[in-house]
Amino acid sequence: MGEMEQLRKEADSLKDQITAARKAVQDTTLQEAVAEIPAVGRVQLKTRKTLRGHLAKIYAMHWGADSTLCVSASQDGKLIVWDSISTNKVNAIPLKSSWVMTCAYAPSGNLVACGGLDNMCSIYNLKGKDGNVKVMRELAAHTGYLSCCRFLSDTEIITSSGDCTCVLWDIETGTQKTVFAGHQGDCMSLAVSPDFKFFISGACDFTAKLWDIREEQCRQTFGGHESDINAIGVRMRKISPALLHQSSMQACFPHHFSFFQFFPNGNAVITGSDDATCKLHDLRADQDLLTYQDSSIMCGVTSLAPSLSGRLILAGYDDFNVNIWDTLKSERVGVLAGHDNRVSCIGVSSDGMACCTGSWDSFLKIWN
Amino acid sequence: MHIRCEDEIKLRKGGTSRCAFYFTHVCLFFYFVCIPSVCACCFVCVCVCVCVCVCLSPLQMEKVIVAMQDPDMGMKMRNQRLLITVIPHAMTGRDMITWLIQKYCICEEEALHISGMLVRYGYVYPLKEPRSLVLRPDESPYRFQTPYFWTSTRWPASELDYAIYLAKKNIRKQGELMEYEKERYSVLHKRINHTWDFVVMQAREQLRASKQRRKADRIVLECQEQAYWLINRPQPGAHNVLDMGLERPNNLSARVTLNQNSDFYKSEIETCRRALGRNRVKSSICLESFVKYSEQYQNHDPIMQGCLPSNPWISDDTAHWTMNLQIVPIPSRLRVERWSFSFMELLNDIMGRREFMIYLEKEFSAENLCFWQACEDIRHGESSRIVEKVEEIYKNFLTPGAARWVNVDSKTMDKTLKGIRHPHRFVMDDAQMHIYFLMKKDSYPRYLKSDLYKNLLAKAIVPQETKKSVFPFMRRQRHSSPSPAQGDGPAGADSAAGPHV
Numbered sequence: 001m002g003e004m005e006q007l008r009k010e011a012d013s014l015k016d017q018i019t020a021a022r023k024a025v026q027d028t029t030l031q032e033a034v035a036e037i038p039a040v041g042r043v044q045l046k047t048r049k050t051l052r053g054h055l056a057k058i059y060a061m062h063w064g065a066d067s068t069l070c071v072s073a074s075q076d077g078k079l080i081v082w083d084s085i086s087t088n089k090v091n092a093i094p095l096k097s098s099w100v101m102t103c104a105y106a107p108s109g110n111l112v113a114c115g116g117l118d119n120m121c122s123i124y125n126l127k128g129k130d131g132n133v134k135v136m137r138e139l140a141a142h143t144g145y146l147s148c149c150r151f152l153s154d155t156e157i158i159t160s161s162g163d164c165t166c167v168l169w170d171i172e173t174g175t176q177k178t179v180f181a182g183h184q185g186d187c188m189s190l191a192v193s194p195d196f197k198f199f200i201s202g203a204c205d206f207t208a209k210l211w212d213i214r215e216e217q218c219r220q221t222f223g224g225h226e227s228d229i230n231a232i233g234v235r236m237r238k239i240s241p242a243l244l245h246q247s248s249m250q251a252c253f254p255h256h257f258s259f260f261q262f263f264p265n266g267n268a269v270i271t272g273s274d275d276a277t278c279k280l281h282d283l284r285a286d287q288d289l290l291t292y293q294d295s296s297i298m299c300g301v302t303s304l305a306p307s308l309s310g311r312l313i314l315a316g317y318d319d320f321n322v323n324i325w326d327t328l329k330s331e332r333v334g335v336l337a338g339h340d341n342r343v344s345c346i347g348v349s350s351d352g353m354a355c356c357t358g359s360w361d362s363f364l365k366i367w368n
Numbered sequence: 369m370h371i372r373c374e375d376e377i378k379l380r381k382g383g384t385s386r387c388a389f390y391f392t393h394v395c396l397f398f399y400f401v402c403i404p405s406v407c408a409c410c411f412v413c414v415c416v417c418v419c420v421c422v423c424l425s426p427l428q429m430e431k432v433i434v435a436m437q438d439p440d441m442g443m444k445m446r447n448q449r450l451l452i453t454v455i456p457h458a459m460t461g462r463d464m465i466t467w468l469i470q471k472y473c474i475c476e477e478e479a480l481h482i483s484g485m486l487v488r489y490g491y492v493y494p495l496k497e498p499r500s501l502v503l504r505p506d507e508s509p510y511r512f513q514t515p516y517f518w519t520s521t522r523w524p525a526s527e528l529d530y531a532i533y534l535a536k537k538n539i540r541k542q543g544e545l546m547e548y549e550k551e552r553y554s555v556l557h558k559r560i561n562h563t564w565d566f567v568v569m570q571a572r573e574q575l576r577a578s579k580q581r582r583k584a585d586r587i588v589l590e591c592q593e594q595a596y597w598l599i600n601r602p603q604p605g606a607h608n609v610l611d612m613g614l615e616r617p618n619n620l621s622a623r624v625t626l627n628q629n630s631d632f633y634k635s636e637i638e639t640c641r642r643a644l645g646r647n648r649v650k651s652s653i654c655l656e657s658f659v660k661y662s663e664q665y666q667n668h669d670p671i672m673q674g675c676l677p678s679n680p681w682i683s684d685d686t687a688h689w690t691m692n693l694q695i696v697p698i699p700s701r702l703r704v705e706r707w708s709f710s711f712m713e714l715l716n717d718i719m720g721r722r723e724f725m726i727y728l729e730k731e732f733s734a735e736n737l738c739f740w741q742a743c744e745d746i747r748h749g750e751s752s753r754i755v756e757k758v759e760e761i762y763k764n765f766l767t768p769g770a771a772r773w774v775n776v777d778s779k780t781m782d783k784t785l786k787g788i789r790h791p792h793r794f795v796m797d798d799a800q801m802h803i804y805f806l807m808k809k810d811s812y813p814r815y816l817k818s819d820l821y822k823n824l825l826a827k828a829i830v831p832q833e834t835k836k837s838v839f840p841f842m843r844r845q846r847h848s849s850p851s852p853a854q855g856d857g858p859a860g861a862d863s864a865a866g867p868h869v
Contacts, residue, residue, distance in 0.1 A: 007633035014640035021648060028652035037659060043671070048681040068689070085680065153748035170751050195712065196748075214794050220643070265661045267654070284649035309665035310658065311672055328659060342562065351692065353670045354681055360562075368671075368681040 022287045040326045043312065043334035045355065051082050051364035053089055058358035059116075060345050064105040067349040071112045072358050073103035079114050081126065084356065084366050093124055093133050099145075106151040111136065111171075113157060115146030121159050123171055137174045142167065148190045150199070152213075158199055160187035166201045168213065178216045182209060191260040191269065200260050200269050208260065208271060210283060222269075222281050222288070263327075264310045270327075272301030272315055278325065292325045294332055303345045308352025316343030322357055322367075336367055430518065432482070433491045436467065437512060443467045454584060458495060458509040465505045480505065491518065493595035501598065511588070517596040528563065531556045533597055535571035548603055664709055668702055691831060694718050701828040708816050711808045715740075723824060727815050735772035736803050736811070739765045743800035747793060758791040766799075776802050 056076035063070045064081075069090065071081045077098030081091040099117035106112065115121040125136040144162030151157050152168075156177075160166045166180040166187055185204030192199045198219070202208040210220040261270050263280070268289075272278045277293040278301055292313065299318035306313050306327070313325040314336075322343055324334035341360035348355045354368045436442050443464065445457045461483070468479040483503040486492045487510070494500065495509040503510070534553045538545055545553060557564060578586050666672050670679070680686050691700050699719055707714040707723075714720040721737070728734040739761070746757050765774045766784065776784070780798045787795040815821055 004630055004633065007630055007637065011633050011636045011640060014637060014644060018640060018644050021644065025648045026651045028650075028655065037663075040672070045671070085686065155748065155750050172750050172752060214797065218639075220646070221639070263658070264665070265657070267657065282649075282651070282654040285651045285654045286643075286646060286648050287651075289651055289654060307669055307671045309662050309669035309672060311662040311666065311669065328655075328662060351670070352668070353679075353688075355671075366681065368679060 022285070025285050025287070037328055039329060039331075040311065040333050043324050045324075045334065045336055045367040047336075047338050047365045048354070048368045049084060049087050049366040051084065051087055051366070052362075053080060053082075053092075054078065054362040054364075056362060057341070057360040058344060058362060058364065059101050060103045060114075061347055061356060061358040061364060062103055062105045063347045063349045063356065064109050065107045065350055066109060067351045067353060069105070069109070070347070070349075070356055070364075071103050071105050072345075072364055073100045073114050073116075074362065075100065076362075079103055079112060079124070081112065082364070084354070091126060091133050095122070102146060102148045104149045104151055104157070106154055108154050110154055111151065113149050113151065115149055115159065117145045119143065119145060119161070121146055121149050121157065121169070123157070137171055139169045139171075139174055141176055144186065147186065147188045150190060150192045152192065152196050158190060158192065158213075160190040160201050162186040164203065166190060166199075166211070178213075180209075180211050180216070180218070182218050183207070189260050191262050193262050194264065194266045198266075200262070202260050202271060208269070208281070210269075220283065220286060222271075261304050261306055263306060264308065270304055270306060270313055272304045274300035276300055276317075278304060278313065278315055280327065290327070290330055292330055292332075294323075297323070302343060305346045305348040305355060307348055307355075314346055314348065314355055316346045316357060318342050320359070322346060338365055339363070429486060429489060429491055432468075433486065433512065435471070436464075456584065458511050460507045460509060461504045462506055464492070464503065464510065488599075490595060490599035493591060495591060498591065498594055499598060499603075511591070513595060514592055517592055527556060527560060528567065530597065530601055531560060531567045532570045532574070533593060535567050536575055539571055539575060546603075552601070668706060687831070691829065698827060698829055699824070701825065701830045704821075704825050704828045707821075711804075711812050714812070723820070724811075724815060727818060727820050728811060730820075731811065731814075733811060735765065735774055736807050738772060739774045740800060740803055740807070743796040746796055751793070754793060755791050758788055758795060761796065762788055774799075774803055775806070 051072075054072065054074040054076055055078075056074050058072055058074045061070055061072040068083055068085050069081060070084055071079060073079050073095075075098055077095045077100070079091075079093040079095055079100070080089050081093075082088070083090050093112070095114065097116060097118035097120075100114050101116035103112060103114040110127045111123055111125060113121055113123045119140065119142045121139040121142075122135055123137040123139070124133050126133055128134055139157070139159070142159070142161040142163050142165070144164070147160050147162060149157055149159040155171050156168060157171055158166060158168050164181065164183045164185060164187060167176050168178040168180070169175065170177050180201070183201065183203040183205055185206075187201050187203045190199055190201045197214065198210055198212055200208055200210050208222045209218045210222075211217065212219050260272075262268070263270060267284055268280050268282045270278060270280050276297050276299060277291055279288040279292070280290040281288040292315070297317065297319070301315050301317055303316040304313060305315075311327055312333070313327050314322055315325065316322045320337070320339050320342060322336035323332055324336070325331065326333045336357065339357065339359040339361055343357050343359050345358040346355060354366050356364055356366050358364045443459055445459045447454050447456050447458065464483050464486075465476065465479045468474065468482055469476060472479075474482075480503065483492070487494065487503045488501050491513050492503075492510050493513055494503075495511060497508075530552075534545065534549060534556070537549070538553065560567070578589065581589070680688050690696075692703065695718060703717070703719075707717065707720045714724055721741075725734055725737050728737055742757070742761050742765070746754055746761070749757065764770055764772050766776075766781070766788075767773075776799050780802050784796065784799045
């Protein structure tokens with residue numbers, strides 16, 4: 001008992017020291033640092049294309065590396081690869097489980113992956129020999145739902161799951177290479193750094209962790225958002241036992257607690273949360289430097305994407321809009337309104353030309 | 369719920385407060401309440417002072433309840449008839465009072481008080497008149513609430529669950545909801561509208577499943593649920609026992625308290641120490657780096673600057689993309705400029721790598737880039753071929769006297785050679801890093817200053833913006849693909865320019 005008290009005191013004092021160290025590094029206010037930059041002015045993007053074809057809510061989308069193809073996943077059980085310029089569907093892949101929460105496009109363009117409440121990540125080969133798209137691998141070892149997946153290459157993929165772990169898989173053999181455990185809540189989202197050496201995972205325990213893929217360790221932990229635990233988000237796993245009856249009936253509540261993206265130079269991470277704010281965490285200063293919030297916005301952030309130069313952040317919200325923020329001045333410089341339901345996913349193409357938003361109204365819109 | 373401090377206890381009783389662990393002991397003392405959350409031994413006995421506010425916390429009430437249900441020393445329960453159904457395991461109010469008096473040697477007043485609390489907090493619920501949460505010391509039947517529904521285990525009751533419960537009630541018997549329940553139902557409907565399908569679905573499922581149970585079980589479950597919600601969402605105006613300052617632990621602290629043992633703290637201390645030792649960069653430097661990065665890439669950001677020759681999304685002209693394919697005969701100027709931003713930019717672009725390779729061949733140091741590429745191939749390639757690839761690299765680049773021997777310092781070389789005996793994906797990392805920095809510090813800057821690069825830059829295409837045919841009296845636009853980030857001006861003109869959007 002006495003030992004525990006001592007240990008606890010030690011841990012607390014170390015935490016205080018860390019906070020002090022972080023404060024010590026704050027040697028300038030934001031206003032001074034960005035005072036000389038010209039303002040961006042109003043940013044107006046218009047809907048250029050609308051991709052119609054899904055029959056139910058769209059939960060995730062991801063651009064391919066060539067900037068015209070993108071893949072989207074919807075709860076009607078389909079994964080559709082679109083040619084966004086012509087709005088044609090290149091592939092429409094039927095899924096075994098319609099409760100899909102995430103999808104990803106491999107950088108090579110050969111593979112797409114998806115996963116959700118079936119606890120598995122299914123990898124599909126788009127360039128199969130006979131032209132059919134078939135399941136190449138089913139990566140099953142998670143004990144919780146799959147909340148996000150991202151390819152590192154054609155042979156490696158990282159997944160985050162509701163069982164509080166993230167896993168690096170070897171696609172060829174279908175086995176787990178590394179398990180990154182350490183979160184105390186469901187892992188809701190992950191983002192890979194531009195140089196593929198690190199990734200960040202965010203979870204329902206209010207924290208985000210930066211993992212080194214090579215060293216297989218957590219290098220940094222960030223806390224910071226003050227929102228109450230979203231009742232739905234945290235309780236996802238508690239809902240089934242509460243049923244008292246069948247637990248095969250699992251509803252889909254992919255309400256992302258936090259969504260992440262790396263800033264394009266790889267030194268910072270932008271996170272969005274249910275408390276209606278976005279924050280920029282700098283990895284080198286080990287704290288969050290900028291907050292993007294507005295008193296008129298009261299609903300949570302569902303998804304984020306930075307523009308190519310990092311000057312703009314596009315964030316999708318629960319109130320059916322996308323807000324565009326000036327990264328450096330923390331001001332809102334534009335709004336994209338056009339969806340009839342919550343914006344669930346957003347992505348900027350790799351050449352930075354266009355941004356695609358997917359929504360629960362079953363449409364994807366390309367803005368430019 | 370007040371937790372009295374040690375001093376007060378001593379004052380009150382003139383003796384020390386003792387910690388005891390017993391469930392079925394017969395000897396009884398009066399002790400004041402004092403249960404900290406992290407205590408292995410439980411304080412069981414409850415003392416109630418009638419003239420002071422009650423100091424029973426849920427944990428203590430639970431102890432009492434558990435004692436009551438003890439098969440040997442607990443209460444005698446019997447089957448009660450409720451209308452025509454027989455409910456098992458019920459007891460009368462009178463029985464409860466008697467048992468409490470007997471077990472804890474207290475007077476009837478106190479027993480009434482305690483049992484009243486048990487009912488008000490939902491540990492025991494009345495069968496006959498569920499809405500009146502009082503304990504009648506007569507023959508009216510009561511039942512124990514299942515631990516699943518205890519306030520302490522299911523805290524906090526979520527809106528979602530409440531919505532499902534109300535929906536069930538509504539479906540089962542139309543119009544049976546009371547006024548305040550109807551109001552809450554519509555409020556919830558508005559608030560969590562986006563999950564309403566789920567709510568209705570769940571309610572239906574639960575109802576369906578419950579139909580498959582025996583009638584007695586069904587009634588019991590319904591009563592339990594109803595009792596739970598009467599406590600947790602009481603009628604407006606009714607006394608809400610849960611408002612009385614019970615701490616609302618959020619889920620996080622609940623989870624954490626479960627794991628708090630010495631190992632947890634030790635690992636926390638370890639991570640904190642590591643975190644403390646980390647080098648932290650000044651925020652001014654970080655912010656400056658973001659500013660620089662944004663400025664540097666501003667011209668390359670189509671949302672900020674528009675793009676040439678024309679925005680394919682507006683003009684449906686894919687020339688921009690054709691010019692920027694992976695491999696083109698002549699790259700565009702922006703692209704070549706990007707290679708000078710950082711070494712990684714150069715290496716990430718296939719054409720950049722090719723050009724760099726040509727340059728290195730002139731300088732007779734091309735093996736560095738080949739080595740780097742081979743290592744990248746190992747890192748990201750198939751696991752099955754790692755061994756053979758490592759062999760090849762060793763043969764071609766690392767063996768002394770090899771055709772394309774790379775200059776790695778001796779320490780790194782030793783480490784790598786040792787690692788090659790057990791090849792894995794990252795075995796070449798150190799050597800690769802070394803060569804990478806070599807190229808970055810040495811060859812890369814010289815390449816940027818070289819004629820090769822400069823010529824390429826000069827030859828590079830700056831695409832002409834496609835001039836749209838415009839009516840002579842319309843204002844000429846500066847860009848055919850207006851940058852969305854330019855405020856008025858081109859954007860305004862664009863909307864006036866006719867059918868292109």
